[in-house]
Amino acid sequence: MTLGDELRSDLDKLVGGPWSVRDGRVVPGTDDVKLFTNDAVKLDAVYLYADLLGSTKLARDFEWETAGKVIRASLRTASTIIKSYGGEIRSYDGDRVMAIFIAGAKNTTAAECALKINYAMQKIVEPALYAELPQLEQDGFDVRMSIGIASGDAFITRAGVRGSSDLVSIGRAPNIAAKLSDIRAESYYRIYITDSVYHSLLEGSQYDNDGKDMWSPYVTDVGGEQMTTYRTSYSWGIG
DSSP: OOHHHHHHHHHHHHHHSOOEEEEOSSOOOGGGSOTTTTEEEEEEEEEEEEEETTHHHHHHHSOHHHHHHHHHHHHHHHHHHHHHTTOEEEEEETTEEEEEEOSSSHHHHHHHHHHHHHHHIIIIIHHHHHHHOHHHHHTTOOOOEEEEEEEEEEEEEEESSGGGOEEEEESHHHHHHHHHTTOOOSTTOOEEEEHHHHTTOOGGGTBOTTSOBSOEEEEEEETTEEEEEEEEOOOOOOO
């Protein structure tokens, strides 16, 4: 079979057949979703994307060994916090991690997770990297992550090359969360959430100890759509 024959055969199966969709109660793994039967798992979920800021500068102005330590430290820290909140990590894309929350007060859980990632980057990761790699501080490189959160229905299916296929999430929630993590507005805002996430927050993750709303409305363009989002510069401490 030629490469062209293989591609045409795959497309016949992937495009020609109907979807088989089932509701999911847990975030599926690769083995839970079939590739060539157009299998999909529908989730009512919250998606969180955490994206390292300044990766272009990092790659351009520093040695790869330095860039590698910054990226690994940032992703490891964010992933550890995500897992501690029950989030399921389903994707790493260069300097970005994607997580899915489906249990309980999932909007609040994702928001609190983001607040702790914000703290950890400023108070734990950055000081550790500055101590080991002083050139980062000398060059004014801030070790930060921008985080986007969105909720709604998503469909998880597979794409790739047979046994090594990856899971992909299809729907507005993952798409919008990814785009919110790309926002580079005022530097002190690091977390962006959709209107629906904001209005689903429990009181403890909406207001600070003085009763002030931690989140402020922000109208922005998201993939060509004007959208009211909410953003914050707050962070939550880690013991």
